[in-house]
Every structure is written in structure tokens, then in C-alpha cells.
Amino acid sequence: MRSGVKFAVIGGVFVVFAGGVGYGAYNIYDGLTGDSGGATTTSASQEVKTGPLSAEEIDKAAKDFLTGWAGGGDAAGVAQLTNDAAAAEPVIDGFHDQARVVEAVITPGKAVGPKVPFTVKATVELDGARKPWSYSSELTVVRGLTTGRPLVDWAPSVIHPKLTAENHLVTSEADAPPIEAVDRNGTKLTKEKYPSLGPVLDQLRERYGADAGGSPGIELMLKSNDETVPDQTLLTLAKGRTGKLRTTLDANVQAAAERAVKKFSEASVAAVKPSTGEILAVANNRADGFNAAMLGKQAPGSTMKIVTAAMLMEKGLAAANRPAECPPNVMYQGRTFQNLDGFSIPSGTFAQSFARSCNTAFIKLIDDTKDDSALKEEAEQVFGIGLDNWQTGITSFDGTVPSATGGEAAAQYIGQGTVQMNVLNMASITATAKQGTFKQPIIVPLSLDDRERATATRSLPYSVAQQLRDMMRLTATSGTGANAMSGLGGDKGAKTGSAEVDGQATSNSWFTGFQDDLAAAAVVQSGGHGGDAAGPVVAAVLGAG
Structure with a gap:
């Protein structure tokens, strides 16, 4: 600890003082585990202990670490109280020397097994600026593998819950103005x-x-x-x-997006204005805080059929009112594909297959394209996907449809396999279908930094765009998106998707749709059918536009 540290017992709390200022607190009378007995130490001559830790061992290990850490003068010594001293020392040292913590009172709560929660009430100071800082964290006591000693199981989150091996605490002049x-x-x-x-x-x-x-x-x-x-x-x-x-955000649409994703764990949604590409909302409800709406990379399931349908119609292989065979299952180059619950449409149209999300109707047409790269080209040239050139204003993933052949290419037709998208990509695809022309999404005006907006090579032919919108309208009124979209008026369209993920019992729920000059897309991890989970999220966002 720092020189000049004094100890005192005040009101049943052990307090470490340095220069008259409290540096650490520890309840030594009742013990963290509720056990009043003292801890024993293991000398070099004693047999190495094994087995579960005793309450006394947990108490002493936690006390030694917390008081040593709060003292702040011997990071190397405190690090030796953990099971990874080399990793712990710079983080403990940085708490005082880089984060500029000049005072700290650390108060443990009652231990739960080997876990000891605690609160930190600290003061941070630099160049005359001084502020209190408080938070909660926890540590876990384990038995050392070689010594048998009770040690703190090291993780940066012991020092602060947001610390990881990939970041560090620093107090300084900010790199950017507020x-x-x-x-x-x-x-x-x-x-x-x-x-x-x-x-x-x-x-x-x-x-x-x-x-x-x-x-x-x-x-x-x-x-x-x-x-x-x-x-x-x-x-x-x-x-x-x-x-x-x-x-470009819209507070009302953003508020609706925030409320909608909170109804499901691991959910994301994004909304864009088709006529301009302006992003009106981006929201996530994820345990990891990741901005999956703009940076996620997942198979989008049958929402991808918007792109596939456009490609097939552009090539003259399908049309909204043309008959399309939709059997329960189909095999393509050694891979079997089937429809949800094995449904079929004995004598339907391509529009009906789209509205009911018939996988087999799309895959049966793959041979007729005579071009395994057709879907990739459609995504890039018409929908602006996969060129890695979006300039939204912040970091985003542009989606990708890699080159594929055989069964892998067939999987891409229905949004599986190697296709990777996020909800901003799918909202943009829907906006392109609605507008007929790709407008790269932006979140701040281009004039702010004169960045160059990505463009597509060509627009959708008018007749193809019209058919695509009509099929999405059919989906929203009498197809798989009807329940979710039932409360919306105006010009509306939709496409549902369920994306299977290896090792995941339930598929991810995808949904994308438009209402007038607003397009939105959502995904809910393990949400099942597209209309069941992601559908209500999209409908709530569209309804706020």
C-alpha cells in the first residue's frame, strides 16, 4: 500500500486511511460469508490444500485483495493475490495511475458461495477537476491449482464490470468534444x-x-x-x-423501435425512408450491447426472396401471375429443401408462392438461370449489397452474397447458406423494392463531411418493381405477414423469414415491410416464424412513422 497508510476500526468497518482520506473498507466483524471465525494461511511446509474453499478462506482472500487494491501502492503484490498476476498487475496499477483514482472506499456485500459482491465509491481527479465515481462489481475466490491457496479468479471485470482484455480505463482530455x-x-x-x-x-x-x-x-x-x-x-x-x-433519425420512430425490441430478448430493428435512404431508427435489445442492427452478419431467411424474386423476374423466369410449381420438397444437387411443415400449393402462382414463402418454388427455378452468380449480381447491381462501399456516417456492414455453386447457391435463394445480412441491409432492400432504385442509407447528412454515397449500377425495371411491390402487398394482406401488418393502413407490403442456425433449436425470426414512405426490418434471435416475433416489431415501427 501507499506509504503513510493507517488502519482503524470504525463502526464495525475496517477502513484504510492514507493521508487522512479513506482508501478502502472491509467488514471484518461479521465476515462476508456470515462466519465469524478467522482464516488460516498455508505455509510452504504445509500440505497443499485441495477441495472446496471454506468460508474463512473466502473471507480472507477477498479481504486481502480488496484492501490491497484500495491502498493503491503495490499493484504487483495485490496481483499476486489473484490466479493470473501477470494479467492483473497492469489493470490494478492503471486504476490509480491511468484512471486517476485518488480515493477509494470498497465495501463488500455478503458472499454467495465463492462470489463476493462489492461497491466502489471513489474519487477521480486530474488537473484540478475532481468528481465522485461509484459502481458495483464482484469477485470470485478459487483455489490455486498449484499452491492450493485461495485466490481471486482474475478477470478485468473485477476492477470494473465493463473492463475486458480489449479495453482499459483512462482519465484525460477527451479525444473528441461532446x-x-x-x-x-x-x-x-x-x-x-x-x-x-x-x-x-x-x-x-x-x-x-x-x-x-x-x-x-x-x-x-x-x-x-x-x-x-x-x-x-x-x-x-x-x-x-x-x-x-x-x-436523420426520427425521435418518434426511434422511441417506437426502442419499445418494440424490449419485448424480445436479442432483437434488432432498423427503419429507412425509401425516397431518400435516410435512417429513421436503429434499435437493439441485446445483452452484449452490440449494434447488431448495423453491424450484424446473419442469414436473413426468406426475406432474401425479395432479391431472388427480382432476379428471377428480370430474367423472365417468373412473373407474379405466372404459374409456379410449389411441391412439399425438392432436391437440388444432393441437398433436400422443403417448405415449412411440408406445405404445398398444387396449382398456384409465383405471387402466391412468394406470399406463403414457398421455398421449393424458388429453388426449382435455379437451373433455369444457367448462372450461379445471378443472385450475387442482382444483389450488387440493383440493391447495392455486397460492394463494401456504404458511407452511412458511422461503421456499418453492407451485407454480402458470396459466389456459390450447386446446393450452396440454392440455399442462398432462400436466404440460407452463406448469405449474410443485418436488419439495416434488409430495410434497405425493402426500400429499394418500394422505390425501385437503391438509395444508400445515411444517418447524418452527406454535406457534413462530403463523403461519397454508394450507388447501384441500375434500377429495377418498372414492371419488375411493380410486380415485386404487388407480391409484398399480397404477403401483407393475405400471406404470412398478414397478422403482423393487420393494424396498418396505407400502402403496405411485407416479407417474412425464418433462418435456421446450426446448434440452435429454434430458427431466427425475420420480417421486413413497408408502409408508404417508410421501410423497416427486424430480427429476433430464436424467435421462430417471421410473423410471430419480428413481425410485430416491424409493425410497431412502421405505425410510428
Whole structure:
């Protein structure tokens, strides 16, 4: 610990003092486990202990680590109290030397088995700026594999729950000035009101803070070791001057998106304006906080049939009112494909096969294209997918339809196999179908940084675009999307999808649709049928537009 540290017992709490300021707290009277007995240590001459840890061992290991950490003067010694000293030492040292924590009172809660929760009440100081900082975390005590000693099971999250091996804590002048992000109508957008916008707002600040007229303040930040990942502010010690940044988002649509994804775990949704490509909403409800709506990479299931149908109609191999054979199953180059629950349409049209999401009707036409790259070309040339050139304003994945042959190419026709999309990609595909021309999605105006917007090689032929919209309208009124879209009026269309995932018992639920000049797409992990989970999410977002 730091020199000059003093110890005292105050009200049943063990407090470490340095220079008259509290540096650590520990309940030693009742014990974390509720056991009042003292712990024993194992000397080198004693037999190495094995078996479950005793309450006394857990108490002592936690006490030694927490008081040593709070003292802040011997990171190497405290690290030796963990089962990975080499990894622990720089993180413990950085808590004081990089995060600039000058005071810390660490108070444990009651242990639950080997796990010990605790709260940290600290003070962070730099260049005269000083702020309190508090949070909760936990540690786990394990028995050392070689020594048998009770040790803290090391993970960076012991020091702070958001710390990982891929980031670190730093207090300094911020790299970018703070911003006040506003929606298209001037409404303020905050992480508190729109939680899933957190990673979006962080990126917007990182990219455009300097252009928005602000100046940086002093902040305690979570910095990624990857320079392309924006800083996350944990505490503001001194505010900088805030700049204003206008986005294309719509606060009402965003609010509806936030509410909709909260009804399902691991859900994402995005909405775009077909006539302009402006992104009106991006929302995620995920345990990992990942912006899957813009960065996710998953098979989109039968929502991909929008692209497949466009390609088949452009080649003259299908038309909305032309007969299309839809048997219960079909084999193509050694792979068997079937329809949900083995349904068939004995004498239906291509539009009916689209509306009911008949897999076999699409796969039976693959040989007629005489071109395994046809779907990839359609996605790139018409829908702007897979060229890796989108400039939305923040980092995004553009979707991809890799080259494929044989059975793998057939799987792509129904949105399985190697096709990779996220909900922003699918919302854009739907917007292209509605508009007839690809408009690359944007979240901030192009004029902000003069970036070049991606374009497609060509638009959909008018007759193909009209048929595609009519088939999506049929899906929304009497097909697999009818239940989800029933509460919406206006000009509406939809496509459902269920994407099978290896090792996952239930398929992912996908849904995409449009209403007038708004398109949206959603995915719910393990949500099952597209209309059951993702459908209501999309309908709620469209209804707010």
C-alpha cells in the first residue's frame, strides 16, 4: 500500500486511511460469508490444500485483495493475490495511475458461495477537476491449482464490470468534444432516453465532434485497444463545450423501435425512408450491447426472396401471375429443401408462392438461370449489397452474397447458406423494392463531411418493381405477414423469414415491410416464424412513422 497508510476500526468497518482520506473498507466483524471465525494461511511446509474453499478462506482472500487494491501502492503484490498476476498487475496499477483514482472506499456485500459482491465509491481527479465515481462489481475466490491457496479468479471485470482484455480505463482530455445529437426535427437524442443509441452516439461523437463546434472536456473513459472503436465515457470531470449534430433519425420512430425490441430478448430493428435512404431508427435489445442492427452478419431467411424474386423476374423466369410449381420438397444437387411443415400449393402462382414463402418454388427455378452468380449480381447491381462501399456516417456492414455453386447457391435463394445480412441491409432492400432504385442509407447528412454515397449500377425495371411491390402487398394482406401488418393502413407490403442456425433449436425470426414512405426490418434471435416475433416489431415501427 501507499506509504503513510493507517488502519482503524470504525463502526464495525475496517477502513484504510492514507493521508487522512479513506482508501478502502472491509467488514471484518461479521465476515462476508456470515462466519465469524478467522482464516488460516498455508505455509510452504504445509500440505497443499485441495477441495472446496471454506468460508474463512473466502473471507480472507477477498479481504486481502480488496484492501490491497484500495491502498493503491503495490499493484504487483495485490496481483499476486489473484490466479493470473501477470494479467492483473497492469489493470490494478492503471486504476490509480491511468484512471486517476485518488480515493477509494470498497465495501463488500455478503458472499454467495465463492462470489463476493462489492461497491466502489471513489474519487477521480486530474488537473484540478475532481468528481465522485461509484459502481458495483464482484469477485470470485478459487483455489490455486498449484499452491492450493485461495485466490481471486482474475478477470478485468473485477476492477470494473465493463473492463475486458480489449479495453482499459483512462482519465484525460477527451479525444473528441461532446455533442448534442438531435433528430431530423431538432429533438435531443440521449442514451438515457434511447438506450440502444449508445454505440451510435459514441461513434457520431468520435467522427463528428470536432466538426460540430464543440471543445473537449476531461473525462474518465473506457478506451478500446482497437483504435477504430470509439471511447465510452464513464464519468465527466470537466465539461467541454458541446456542439450540435443533426441526424436523420426520427425521435418518434426511434422511441417506437426502442419499445418494440424490449419485448424480445436479442432483437434488432432498423427503419429507412425509401425516397431518400435516410435512417429513421436503429434499435437493439441485446445483452452484449452490440449494434447488431448495423453491424450484424446473419442469414436473413426468406426475406432474401425479395432479391431472388427480382432476379428471377428480370430474367423472365417468373412473373407474379405466372404459374409456379410449389411441391412439399425438392432436391437440388444432393441437398433436400422443403417448405415449412411440408406445405404445398398444387396449382398456384409465383405471387402466391412468394406470399406463403414457398421455398421449393424458388429453388426449382435455379437451373433455369444457367448462372450461379445471378443472385450475387442482382444483389450488387440493383440493391447495392455486397460492394463494401456504404458511407452511412458511422461503421456499418453492407451485407454480402458470396459466389456459390450447386446446393450452396440454392440455399442462398432462400436466404440460407452463406448469405449474410443485418436488419439495416434488409430495410434497405425493402426500400429499394418500394422505390425501385437503391438509395444508400445515411444517418447524418452527406454535406457534413462530403463523403461519397454508394450507388447501384441500375434500377429495377418498372414492371419488375411493380410486380415485386404487388407480391409484398399480397404477403401483407393475405400471406404470412398478414397478422403482423393487420393494424396498418396505407400502402403496405411485407416479407417474412425464418433462418435456421446450426446448434440452435429454434430458427431466427425475420420480417421486413413497408408502409408508404417508410421501410423497416427486424430480427429476433430464436424467435421462430417471421410473423410471430419480428413481425410485430416491424409493425410497431412502421405505425410510428
